[in-house]
Amino acid sequence: MPTPDSSPAGKIVRFGVFAADLAAGELRKNGARIRLQEQPFQILAYLLERPGEVISREELRQKLWPADTFVDFDHSLNTAVNKVREALGDSASSPRYVETLARRGYRFVAEVRRLESNSIAVNAAGTAPAASQPAPAAMHRELDVPLPNRGLIRRLFGLIQIMYLSFYVAALLRLAAIDRVTSAFLPGWGAFVIFVVVLVTAGVGIPLRFYLLSAVAFDHRRIGEKFQRIFLWILALDQLWAIAPFLMAHKIGVGAAFAAAAALLYVPFSERTLMRLAYV
DSSP, X not given: OOOOTTOOTXXXXXXXXXXXXXXXXXXXXXXXXXXXXXXXXXXXXXXXXXXXXXXXXXXXXXXXSOTTXXXXXXXXXXXXXXXXXXXXXXXXXXXXXXXXXXTTEEEEOSOOEEEEGGGSOOOTTSOOOOOSSOOOOOBOTTTOSBOOOHHHHHHHHHHHHHHHHXXXXXXHHTHHHHHHHHHHHSTTHHHHHHHHHHHHXXXXXXXXXXXXXXXXXXXXTTHHHHHHHHHHXXXXXXXXHTTGXXXXXXXXXXXXXXXXXXXXXXXXXXXXXXXXXXXX
């Protein structure tokens, strides 16, 4: 099999916790060798030679399969790319390393460093000594921060949805108490308007939160895009519910209600950030 023409002998490319020896055809994670077949490694090597660039599927076909080769190219390429992602612990829906661009090709999105092969000594046990400087973590290409654990982000986002669900259910169970509190300082139509707003927004918010909770639980790959589309509606809803602590001011005090409201005002922006981190 041909190897990428531009792969210089004696070069090692590091990205995140991985190191790829392009000459030896070896991939290592924290010094430990990872099994990766020849064709998948050639695809990885070719992407590493041109990080940030879009490599078309046709270009990969010409690189890996000679013109006189008869093969199910689409299936073989998809299989090879999936093996690369499996070796890197990557995901097509939220890529940290190999990004798929529909109808265009692939792109390596993480930061890479090139080292001379003799700068990393690997012993017979297959482990490398600790480097004087740790390898840079893979960076988020939009937010310019290290890529965090997606599972943790999804759990945090889910907890926020559960928090709002508890707000809605508690408010609906205590509508009579809410009506008494609002009538004490907003007599007449004012109290009635707040009563209706609580009833309607809770009725809208419950299915919305269940949708977002189930989407992150099942890791729906387009939830990030859909969240951005409805963010302004979520922002308006969350800002209304940010004043909810004042309905309990007679029990917790005005200061505590103000602090809780201030924190709730920021929550929708936290949700948006979490979505951008987990779903690029």
